[in-house]
Amino acid sequence: MEEKDIAIQITGLKKRYRLGTIGGGTLRGDLQSWWARVRHKEDPNSKIGSKVYGKNETFMALDGIDLTVYKGERVGIIGHNGAGKSTLLKLLSRVTGPTEGEIKLDGRISSMLEVGTGFNGELTGRENVYLNGAILGMTKAEIDSKIDKIIEFSECAQFIDTPVKRYSSGMYVKLAFAVASHLDSEILIMDEVLAVGDVAFQKKCLEKMSQVSQDEGRTILYVSHNMNTIRQLCNRCIVMDHGKIVFNGDVSEGIDRYLGNKMVAQNAIVFHKDHKNKFIKNPDFIFESLEMKSRLNVPVYTCGEKMEMVVTYRCKKAIENMAFSMVFYFYDQSPVSMTTSERFNIEQTEQGKLVFSVDISHFAPGKYTMDLCSYEASDFADTKFHDMIVKNVINFEVTESPKFNFGRGWNHSLWGHIVSEKLEVGKMDEREDRSSAE
């Protein structure tokens, strides 16, 4: 078995922060509080008559992280705000210490939690390259040998002997990134540093990063909210949530997991007894369960197929003018299309079944989800909603078929989610002939 070389090993890492203000802020305040505690009196510095939020409560920014990163890996870390991504990077870059657990590193580590750390506006670009480089851990000799490459990469050669306070923000960032990307360290830690700079420079940076990783076997940890850069740069993805790692593996899978967090495609779904109903407290009509009718036992349809489903419901009293609607969404939650049913009358029943059949034959290959809504239609626009299954519960997938085959795949961000009818091309004279024949 081939054993890969470990670059970073994290075991049981925790970081706890205390909520509320830390101490009294002054020595006198702390001594007062301490003296009060000693005498078992009430703390004179605590607020009177109000519940103090978070006094001595703690918050786990990181709650038990175990992670192994191998050399040469490019790991993307994604997660919602407050998931603990930045805290993890801070601990890795030794800006602050962990509460529990430990991190073992093999190789020099350099972090870019911010571009241009330590830049001084009064100094020239060249002087700042030296200063910033030294802060990031380079020696003067190392910078001497790289200064030309750095200046060239930064595209700031013309302004290199001008104080950086006169720089545009773009130039500032370019220069800072140029320094950071020429570091010799084996492990690079970056926090959204590519968010700035123009598109061309961003591309250049990404290329540089993949190049140093592939050619020189460097390890990269990258935090971003930009899924595109994660997709381009990384070959492993970690999804964090509430201080824990909830996914660790393939990049596209991780991104899917992050974007459509709750999306699980199942054929048969029993709706939760008290599934949220925003519209009516006590509806007469309630969806109970649903079963997708597809060829396989998973809700996967090939492009051009119709979707059929059997819905089980409960109805407390007969309803007239009942109708249903469906709103379809792509898995990134962008809406795709909507459809409504005819009106009909429905009888009171403990368990009724309806068959829904909907034409999704024009949906492009990809993952989808939908809203399912039941309502009492009226001609006076006072629609009464009954029950609704909100999106991310009923999910399905559409795959390519021989008829709808798009070579390298359907690009949803460029072409939307609907495949139009086959483009028909005929010769000009034939058409003319036909129309003249009519």
Place this chain on the structure above:
Amino acid sequence: MEKKWTAEIKPKKKVFELNLKETFKYRDLIWLFVTRDFKTRYKQTILGPAWFIIQPLMASVIHTLVFGNIAGLSTDGVPQFLFYLAGSITWGLFSGALTATSNTFVANAGVFGKVYFPRLTTPIATAITQMFNFFIQFGIFGVCALVFFFLPNENFTVTWVAALTPVLIIQLALLGLGFGIIISSLTTKYRDLQVLVGFGVQLWMYVTPVVYSSNTIGNGGLYTATMINPVSPIVELFKYGWLGAGSTPWLYWGISWATTFAVLFLGIVIFNKIEKNFMDTV
């Protein structure tokens, strides 16, 4: 097989894990900090680096007026202006190193919060900057001394003790650094210490023979009390060396060195303990 790690990050640091080796590795950074401080301090000012010189000169003029002429304190027969200039540049080195290093964490919170490098580099660089300031001021002192040397009716003697000047300067910087980093470690939590530093240093000057000669306070308990102050023997020796004024408190100088090392060691230990998690409290 045990794998060899370059670094291990653990919650608690040992008390005496000082990382001085690592700090030494970053000596280029220390040097760059020093040059940065020099280059940027007097950017966009009218007088520029001349401020280095003007400050002690003005202080000496005022001291001459207030302490020499109005209060009539004795300067052991040495030209008053030179006496006060020698006092204020040596005291300036100590107080400068102390005040400048005492806000290390607060002033550098932005950089410290984003990137790791041995934090001790910043106060060391600050102390070195203060030493360079002193050299410039010492040059001015030399020029003034030459002028007074050729003036009639003004006499002072340079003794062999003057050869100790480099040692004295280094000691002053180390002492200032030691006290400064202790205070800087404490100010991460208690900001009011910064206020204390401001007037504390001013008061401290008066228990140091800066504006008066140690001969005026006799040889009793007051003298002992003054000389226990680790800065006093250094200032005293400097003045004795270059002007022949005051005394040569060798014993107290020895105690002063012991204090210097103790303070510096304590400072580095506290600093190391604080630096790890200071971002959470600063």
